[in-house]
Amino acid sequence: MENIVPNPNPNPKESVPSAIQCPMLMSMSYTLWAMRMRVLMRIHKVWKTIKPGSTDPNKNDIAIGLIFQSVPEVLILQVGVQDSPKRIFDATQASHLGADRVKEVRLQTLMSEFERIKMNESDKIDDFAGKLSELASKSISLGQTIEEPKLVKKFINSLPRSKFIHIIASLEQVLDLKTTSYEDIVGRLKAYEERILEKENHGDTQSKLLYANSDQQSFSSSRGRRRGIGGRGNRGRGIGGGSN
Template identity: 30%
Template sequence: MASNNGVFQAPLLKLTGRNYHHWSTQMRVMFESQDLWNLVEDGYKELVQKVGTTPEQIRQDKENKKKDRKALFLIYQTVDENIFERISSSDTSKEAWDSLYKTYRGEDKVKAVRLQTLRCEFDGLKMKESETVEDFYNRVITTVNQMRLNGESLSDKRVVEKILRSLTRKFEYIVVAIEESKDISTLSLEILLGTLQSHELRLRQFDDTSSIEKAFHSRVTPKEDYVEGSSKGREQRKPLSETQCFYCHKYGHTMKYCKKRKADEGEDANFICEKESKEGETMFMAMEELDSLVDDAWCKDGDLVKRNKKVCMPVNDTLHGKVKGFDDG
């Protein structure tokens, strides 16, 4: 933090009322670095000159007064306008400092109420699913520091136990491992944070790998596993295993591919129909196995059909000739 002729040029944290802890900690360190903290803590008392006062005492008093004014100026410079009005009448840096301390740190009764609030906040701390280990750790430490500043005697062991029992379920296995392999009473908060962050990194890598595999699986899923349907005018797709046949009422296929329907309708018989396109017109062809015919049979155009052979003719044409043996019977 640079200074020019003893006056700080870098911006300092301003006291707004709700950040007294951070502001007072920063200011104390700054005062100590400038050899001003003794005057702020103990106060400056102006020297009363009398017979026997030495020039060295006068010089030292002048120096102390200058330092006290410098500390008071720094306090003025780092508070907002509303707070400045409360301390503007202070004659020394100690007077201004103590006034802010009583206002924002409070007397014993105020501290007791604040500490009770902090205890409830500490007990209710839980890690959020979307929160990282570091973010949750910082929340816990912030509350712990506030409790200690207000007079709470809080050991690291209690803080470690609080963190371990407030993690999400995905840390359950690492918590068990820590409790069985380490001595909680001597485990430092820094080591605990490092261990949890290492486990969190492994979980994150595993989640990334699983996401890639799921994405790949969804891209290679065969289209045949799904069938299209409609519901209230919107097309939907559902797995084939959930599709029910309207004919046999079984699952796994549609009525179009139902084997029972085909068997019942005779699609597996020896009589089939097919469409052929010829000269822009549709012609239906019939095929029949002539097992029971006699050796001689007259068909259209006088073609002779032998036994156990097949003959094809247009369905719409009239059969010319008669098959021997049929008319006689």
């Protein structure tokens, strides 16, 4: 009968799936990074080195290695002098929570500006669309994406009603604004604006021609009257001269 050799290590260390990667702090907010790091360290069985802290040198080394893989080099130089993963983690938190608060304030200011902005009568569609796109890009850089339906709705509601009421009503009837792209709406409004400008320019040209013709007729009529008055006066003076 074959002897059964007992396993000397009844609880072998489980291998970590290769799909698990360390989250990089530079590409996300500290809060999101900390949440992902907590999960990662639990998977590696070293979260207790952070909360509450540990004196196990092996686990501390694993935790420090995970943190150093998850932060940019410049931050490693700042926090790497700490002698435990708990202190390194706390130093990372202290250096980034302040930056996150500043980012949050900037985002609130940006969103307030987004809610208040309106298109002026003198603005062009292209210019106003560019302003909204710029605000949307800044919002993304601060960690919040303005969804396209919200951007489309904001654009439509910000247009001067006196100038665009007819095209707005038409678009709301024929399009589903929840699925229409921002570029499509901007393109349609630009085409409408160009037709308005063309019509206004054509009307101005017609008005100028009518004014010029009217002015020319007035000038000719006035000149004719002056000639008639002058002719009668000359004839009168001639008769008078003959009788003298």
